[in-house]
Amino acid sequence: MRRFMDPFEELRRMQERIGRLFEEFEPRYAAYTIPVDVIDEDDRIRVVAELPGFDKKDIEVYVEDSDLVIRAERKEEEEEVRKNYIRKERRYGETYRRIAIPMEVEVDKITAKYNNGILEVILPKSEKERKVIKID
Known part of the structure; x- marks a missing residue:
């Protein structure tokens, strides 16, 4: 059975990944949601x-x-x-x-x-x- 893909959920995950990437290099620039x-x-x-x-x-x-x-x-x-x-x-x-x-x-x-x-x-x-x- 195939799951319905929620584009907003995908965007949220992408935002989290980008935030973690920034945190690795410089914690003070990480976004806080x-x-x-x-x-x-x-x-x-x-x-x-x-x-x-x-x-x-x-x-x-x-x-x-x-x-x-x-x-x-x-x-x-x-x-x-x-x-x-x-x-x-x-x-x-x-x-x-x-x-x-x-x-x-x-x-x-x-x-x-x-x-x-x-x-x-x-x-x-x-x-x-x-x-x-x-x-x-």
Whole structure:
């Protein structure tokens, strides 16, 4: 039996391979992708994202073009820049994740909370009912 090939899964794997390649040569240039779980619950979509080490004030969440966007930035302290490192692996800079919202949601009722490195975003599903059209 032949499996259906998901092109997006292939792209994700390719991105991971490229990231590992960069890590081998220079760890600080490796891309950091925000890992997320998207859960379809009865009346809402719940997105759980791992953002360890970020301050709440440095995380931005918004909806754009039917996508949920999570953006976070970790700034390097000036005194950290001047240190004479033997090895430096902690990542600084901006990371970004765009997640397609699979159905209509009540944008004005979206909530988010951040605790212990975990961001949880609740997207209430739209209560609009689809209209069934009678065929004559």
